[in-house]
Amino acid sequence: MNDMSKDANPVIPDTIYIDGHEIPFTQGQTIMDAAFAAGIYIPHLCHRPGLTPHGSCKLCTVDIHNRIAASSATDRRTHTKFAVDADSRSVSACTTPAAAGQQISSNTPELNEVRKTITQMLFIEGNHLCPSCEKSGDCTLQAVAYHLGMLDGHFPQFFPRREVDASHPTVMLDRDRCILCELCVRASREMDGKNVFAIAGRGTSAHLIVNSPSGTLADSGLETGDMAVHICPVGAILIKEHGYEVPIGRRTFDLHQVGEIGLEKVVLAKARHIDE
C-alpha cells in the first residue's frame, strides 16, 4: 500500500499523516486507533475502544489522499463518474486499517461541516428533546453537536413514533433517543456475554429490539451492572429511579470537552450510580 514512493517525502514505515502530523502506528491498528494513541480526537459516536469497530455513524469520516489501494472496486454499485475529489476517498477512521504513508485529512472545515450535517441528521431522525432528557449534559450526541458548532437541527424533523420499553425493574429503553450506534448491541455480546440487543427493520424503520421471548427487557436477562446498560451515548437506555441526581452544570460535558482523550472511562463511571 506504499504508493507515495515517488513523492518528495519518503515514506517512513509505520507512519501515517493526519492533517500533516506524523502519527506512528502498529500493524493492525485502524486510523482511529492510531489517532487515539497519539492524542488526536476524531469525532465519533458508534465507536468505543475495546469493542468491534462498526463504522455506521460516519462521524469519524476522514479523507485519504492519493491512495491507490484496491478499495471497493468489486462493488457493482460504486461508479466513479463524478470527479468530486477524485484524488481522495472518504472512509470511516474507526474501521479503516492504518497503512504506511496514508495522507489523511480529518480536522478540516469541510469535514467538520460534513460531521455537523450528519449530527443534525441524527437529531432530526429521532425525537431528541434535550431540555427534558435525563442524559442532558452526559450525552455524547449533545456534546459532539456542541463540539461541531451545531446550533439547530436544520432539517425538517421526522417525528418518528417509537416504542418505550419500561418493562424491566431497573432499566428502561426509550427508543425516541436511539441513534442506532449499536454500542449496546456489541457491549452486550462482547463484554457482558449476553446478546440482549439487536437491530431490526430497515432504512429509517430500523430500530433496537430486545432478544427475549416477549421481545421486552423484562425477560431479557439484562442487569443493571451490564456494560450494555451504561454504554449508551444518548438517553435511550436509562437506569430507573436515578433521575437528575447530578445537577446541570456539574455533568460530564459541563466539566469536560468531548475531545479529551480517555474520556470514555469518565463517561462510564458517571453512568454508574453510587448504590450499584
Add this chain to the structure above:
Amino acid sequence: MPNLTMTDEQLKTIVTDARSQSAHLLHVLQTLQDRLLHIPHEAVREVATQLGLPISQVESVVEFYSFFYKIPRGRYNILFSNCTNCGYQLGGENLMQALCDRLNVFAGITRDDGLVSVDQTSCIGMCDHGAALLVNGLPVTGLDNNKILHIADLVEARAPLAEWPAAWFHVDDHIRQGGLLLGNVFAAGDGLRATLANGADSTLADIIQSGLRGRGGAGFSAGMKWKFCREAQEDARYVVCNADEGEPGTFKDRVLLHSHANEVFEGMAICAAVIGAKQGFLYLRGEYRYLLPRLQDMLKKRREQGLLGKGILGHADFNFDIEIVVGAGAYICGEESALIESLEGKRGIPRNRPPFPVTHGYLGMPTVVNNVETFAAAAHIALRGSAWFRKTGTEKSAGSKIVSVSGDCASPGIYEYPFGVSIRQVLDDCGALEVQAVQIGGPAGTMIGINEFDRKLAFEDLSTGGSFMVFGEERDLLAVIRNFAHFFEHESCGFCTPCRVGTTLLRKGLNKIAAGRGTKYDLEETKRMAALVKRRSHCGLGQTASNHILDVMHRFPHILEQHLANSDFEPYFDLDAALEEARQVTHRDDAAAHLE
C-alpha cells in the same frame, strides 16, 4: 382462510415441516409466510428454537425483508411493481388504485375478510412486459384496465391461481439480438471438460487473459477475483452466483436463468474447479421465485449427468454442488457482502471492507461472488479460449454485454452487444424515437441526454449492469427521479447515517420542489445532501443513490428549476393548509382564518 390461531403443538409441526424442506432461515420463513400469510411472534420464537438461533436474529430478518409480514396478508397477496418501466403507473393510469377500488381495499391494508391484500414493491424485472404484478409470488404481466377488472373478478370468485388464464403467467425471453453468449450454445459439460483437460492453472490464466470483468457493473477482473480467492489460505472456499438482479430496469439475468442456466451453472462449476470450492450458492432474488422449480430441475439433471456432486466427470477429487437460496425482497442484497450476510441467514447489511469477500466471505471463508452473466461468460471462455473472447469488445472491456432495454421504445427486450457499442446504436435497434433521456445502469447509474448518445457502453465510458431505460419526450423526468428517490429510501438498509437519513431527505426535497414549494435554497440544499450521501455513505447503494438527482441537476437543470417558487424561503409544510383542521373545527373559512 387458514387458521391463524393455533396451538403450540400445531405451530411446532408447521415449523418442523418448513425446516424439513430447507433449513435456511429465509426458506423456513418463506414457507411460514406462505402457510400462515404472516410470521407471528410465536412463530419467530419457534423458528429460533428449532434452528438454534437467537430470537432477535429471526425477528430482525423478518423485519428486514419486504416479503415477510408481521400482520396477515390476504390469501391473494398482490404486489404491483412500482418501477418507472414495469410499474402500476406506466400507462398514465394508476392500475393499483383501480384494483383497490374494484376490490374495495386500501393499498397496504388487508381486506377485512382476509381474502386479498394489494400493495406495491420495487421493480420485479418485467420491464419488457409492460405493467406487472406478483400474485402470491407469481408474475402477471402486460396489465391494463381490462386485466385489472378480470383479476378483481377472479379474486372475488376465489379462483385458484391454476384457474387463472395461463397466458398471463407466461414470461417471454424477448431476445431481440444475440451475440457472443446468447448466440453461441454448447452442450452441458463441454466447458467443464475443457477446464479439466487444460487444468486449473491454465484455465485461470485464460480467464485472466480474457479480460473478463464483472458484469454486475463495477467491472472488477473476474480472473483476479478467482486468483485471490484461490490463493487465500483456508480450508473451505465458496462460489456464489449473484442472481439478486434488483436494479430497476434490469432483467437479463431473468432471461439467462430461464434459457441459459446451463452455462451459468457450468461457469460456477469451472470456478469451483479453479479455486477449489466444494459448495456453491445461487442467490436468487425473491421476485424470481417462479424460476426456482425449473432451476432445481436443471441442477438435478446436471447431477445425473455427473456435472455436479461427487466425482464430477469421473474426477474422484472434484466434488462440488450448488444450492439455490431465494431472497425475500431486498435490493441491498445485490451488494456482495450484504448478499453473503443474507446467505448466512441475517439482515442484508453490507460489511466493512477490508477484508474483502475473496478472503473473508461466506462464513468468513474465501468466496468468489460473481454476476450471473459473468459465470456464463467464464464458461464460454473456458471452452473457447481467451483469444476468442478478446476479439469482441474494446481493449478495456473485452467481450459482450447483455443489455435489458425497456421504456419508450418499439421493441423492449434483451440485446447483446460487443462492448463499445454507442447508445445511439442501441436506441436505433430498439426503435426508440424522440428520446429525451436514457438511464444507463438503472437508478444507480447515469442519466444522459440527446447530446451524449454517441457515448459508448463500456467500463471506460458508460458502465451498466444491464439496465438501459429509455425515456421519451413525453416522460416527466421529475416524476422519474422522484420514483428513483423513493426507491432508494425504501431500499436503504439503514446501517449508516448518510444513506439512512439522507435518502429520506432527498425524497422530501424533490417532493417539495415538485409541489412548487421549493426555492433556489431548496435546490442547493438538495444538491448538498445528494453530494453528502454519494461521498460519505458506507456502501455502493448509498454511494450511487443520489446519482440520478445530480445527473438531472447537471444535464437537465430546467426539469427542477421550472418548478421553483419565486420566494427566498418556503417552509417544508404549507402553513395555511396546516390550519385547515382548526378551520373545520371552528366552522370558519373567512379571510381572517387564512394566512394568505
